[in-house]
Amino acid sequence: MKVQFRNVNMSFASTRVLEDVDLDVREGELVCILGPSGCGKSTLLNIVGGFLQPTSGSVTIDGEPVTGPDPRRIFVFQERGVFPWLTVEGNIGFGLHKLSEAEQQKRIAHYVNLVGLRGFEKSYPRELSGGMKQRLEVARALAVDPDVLYLDEPFGALDSITRLQMRRELLRIWQAEKKTILFVTHDIEESVQLADRVVVMSTRPARIRRVVEIDIPHPRDLSSARYIELRDSIFAEIGLAHQV
Amino acid sequence: MYSPRTLSQRNRLLPFTGVVLFIALWQLGVAVSRNTLIPGPLAVAKGIGELAEKGLLVRYVVASLFRVTWGYLAALAIAIPLGIALGLSRRGEMAINPILQVLRPISPLAWIPIAILWFGVGDVSAMFLIFLASLLPLTVTALHAVHNIDNVHLSAGLNFGLSKAQLVKSVIVPAILPQLIVGMRITLGIAWLVVVAAEMIAVNSGLGFLIVDARNAGNRYDLVVAGMVLIGIVGVGLDALMRRLEKLDAVRWGYADAA
Numbered sequence: 001m002k003v004q005f006r007n008v009n010m011s012f013a014s015t016r017v018l019e020d021v022d023l024d025v026r027e028g029e030l031v032c033i034l035g036p037s038g039c040g041k042s043t044l045l046n047i048v049g050g051f052l053q054p055t056s057g058s059v060t061i062d063g064e065p066v067t068g069p070d071p072r073r074i075f076v077f078q079e080r081g082v083f084p085w086l087t088v089e090g091n092i093g094f095g096l097h098k099l100s101e102a103e104q105q106k107r108i109a110h111y112v113n114l115v116g117l118r119g120f121e122k123s124y125p126r127e128l129s130g131g132m133k134q135r136l137e138v139a140r141a142l143a144v145d146p147d148v149l150y151l152d153e154p155f156g157a158l159d160s161i162t163r164l165q166m167r168r169e170l171l172r173i174w175q176a177e178k179k180t181i182l183f184v185t186h187d188i189e190e191s192v193q194l195a196d197r198v199v200v201m202s203t204r205p206a207r208i209r210r211v212v213e214i215d216i217p218h219p220r221d222l223s224s225a226r227y228i229e230l231r232d233s234i235f236a237e238i239g240l241a242h243q244v
Numbered sequence: 245m246y247s248p249r250t251l252s253q254r255n256r257l258l259p260f261t262g263v264v265l266f267i268a269l270w271q272l273g274v275a276v277s278r279n280t281l282i283p284g285p286l287a288v289a290k291g292i293g294e295l296a297e298k299g300l301l302v303r304y305v306v307a308s309l310f311r312v313t314w315g316y317l318a319a320l321a322i323a324i325p326l327g328i329a330l331g332l333s334r335r336g337e338m339a340i341n342p343i344l345q346v347l348r349p350i351s352p353l354a355w356i357p358i359a360i361l362w363f364g365v366g367d368v369s370a371m372f373l374i375f376l377a378s379l380l381p382l383t384v385t386a387l388h389a390v391h392n393i394d395n396v397h398l399s400a401g402l403n404f405g406l407s408k409a410q411l412v413k414s415v416i417v418p419a420i421l422p423q424l425i426v427g428m429r430i431t432l433g434i435a436w437l438v439v440v441a442a443e444m445i446a447v448n449s450g451l452g453f454l455i456v457d458a459r460n461a462g463n464r465y466d467l468v469v470a471g472m473v474l475i476g477i478v479g480v481g482l483d484a485l486m487r488r489l490e491k492l493d494a495v496r497w498g499y500a501d502a503a
Contacts, residue, residue: 051399071405077396084497085418094414095404126497144404 002027002180003048003148008057010043016205017043021057023199023208027147030174030181032191034234035201041184042152044206048182049075049150061148071095073148074141078157081137082125088112089121091136095144111139114173131162135169142173148180155190167193171218188238192231193220200237210237283466288473291466300454304471305478308450311367312439315374316432323379324424327386328416337387344380352377352438356445370442370450377438378431385427389420422490422498429486436479451475 003025010018017040025031035041046052048059050069059066061073069075074095082091092111096104112118115135125133134154141149151170155163167190174181185191191198198212212234216226267285274284283291295301330337352373359369393416401415443452451471458467490499 049403051402069399069403069405071403073403075399075403077400080394081396081400083397083400083415083418085421085494097410097414124493124497 001025002029002061003182004058004060005044005048006058006060008044008047008054008059010040010047010052011055018047018054019205019207021206021208023211025180025182027180028178029196030183030194031197031199032183032185032195033199033201034185034188034191035206036203036238037186039201039204040206041186041201045075045150045152045182045184049073051075071144072146073150074144074146075150075152076137076141076154077152078134078154080133082133082140084125087122087124088117088128088136091125091140092143094140107143111143114142114176115139115169129162130158131166134158134166138170138173142177142179146179148182151181151183153184153186156185156187163190170194175218188231188234192227192234193222198234200234212237281463281465283469287466288469291464291470292473295454295467295470301474304449304451304454305474307447308439308443308452309478311370311442311447311450312374312432312435315371315439316378316435318371319375319378319382319431319435320428323382324386327383328390328412328420330383331387331390332416341387344383348380348384353441356442359442360446365446367447369446370439373442373446374435374439378435381431381434382427385431386420386424389423389427390416392423393419418494422495425486425489425495428489429483432482432486433479436475436482440475451478 001024003023005021005023008018008021009016021044023031033041033044043052047054048061048066050066050073083094086094089108089112092108093104096107099107108121112121115138117132117136117139120128120132125136128136138149138154155166158166170181171194183191183194192214195214198214200209200212201207202209212230214230216224216230220227271284271286274282292301295304330340355373355376356369359372363369363372397415397419398411401411406414439450440452440455443450444456447453448457451474454474455468455471458464458471489495
């Protein structure tokens with residue numbers, strides 16, 4: 001197992017945020033953690049990312065306990081995570097200070113291409129669209145060749161068309177780079193489109209209600225009977241009739 | 245009907261409207277009043293010409309700028325590291341901030357007697373006053389700017405495995421730069437105010453000295469006002485210089501007009 005959560009509990013002051021979270025994530029798997037806003041799923045991601053200590057329980061990666069942030073596992077925030085004072089090149093090269101100049105240039109060029117930002121190498125984030133900034137942040141994360149990516153509602157601030165394109169991009173990159181990905185979202189459709197497994201969380205204090213295996217190969221047909229069946233079973237699990 | 249072009253041409257002349265109006269009112273006031281000591285604009289222009297001829301104009305402006313430069317740079321060298329350190333350390337800030345707040349309302353000019361006691365009458369005293377006047381505003385600016393850093397950027401820096409020193413260099417300093425530059429510009433304005441006052445007491449050159457000296461040596465009010473005009477013009481020049489820093493690519497993101 002790549003990532004293991006064992007009886008993870010988290011409280012802030014007297015508020016319980018996470019309750020007995022137990023989860024195993026396999027190497028190379030794309031797992032979506034799905035729950036309503038404010039339920040504590042971001043807290044869970046911050047714990048595995050090493051930014052927060054759980055109140056009790058343990059998180060291990062490759063059998064080692066997580067003790068702090070680590071460049072082998074990169075956290076991708078919403079688009080505002082890019083450094084506004086650096087160009088596209090500067091951002092992608094940010095984590096590469098230990099490499100030789102030649103190797104840095106090679107990696108920057110590779111990831112500029114991978115996320116489709118060629119021609120924007122010298123641009124600053126303020127000159128980019130929201131979707132481009134998000135791709136830039138993903139490129140900055142991938143450039144250091146981490147084995148796990150944590151994505152915290154990365155497409156939440158994008159318009160719905162850009163969001164769809166970004167999901168396709170992410171799947172393409174995930175298949176090319178073979179990373180383990182933990183993806184936090186409150187969007188049911190998004191989770192069923194992306195994940196190998198969807199971890200459905202309850203409202204606060206967040207517990208795991210159910211883990212849903214999405215057994216549809218990529219590229220997924222969003223009008224297939226199986227897709228709709230899985231999506232609707234999650235809607236039902238959360239207690240929402242799929243009607244407006 | 246105005247085309248956009250003529251409108252913008254008119255707008256370009258607008259800043260001079262106030263200046264022309266001011267000079268006209270000044271001339272009118274001098275003509276109406278019978279006070280012969282107060283010089284009109286023309287007399288002041290002649291006074292500036294006289295200073296230029298004697299070589300005093302350049303010498304005094306340079307002398308004042310010299311004092312401001314060194315006092316201000318010394319303050320920068322101490323205030324920025326201090327402000328960053330206090331911004332990063334809650335305990336340090338709790339220990340040091342109260343005394344900074346007590347020192348802040350004391351006008352730098354109140355330090356003149358002590359400056360003379362320590363450094364004598366001369367350049368060093370004037371520079372010390374500039375240093376004092378700049379130190380606290382710069383420190384407080386840096387401290388607040390560190391508090392305002394987006395947590396996401398600090399987390400990202402840590403995630404990429406930066407040491408504390410690398411984090412300061414690669415994240416904290418660039419993140420506070422836009423706010424710091426605004427603080428530096430405002431503080432340079434304060435430093436310029438203070439150097440003139442300091443020169444009235446502590447030295448025998450510079451624009452502040454010119455004003456006191458012109459009055460004492462025979463009521464040359466044309467030169468007094470010439471000194472005032474020069475102070476204003478140099479002040480505007482310093483401000484314009486600092487504003488150019490705000491246009492740098494690496495800081496433009498920090499200002500509201502950056503799209």
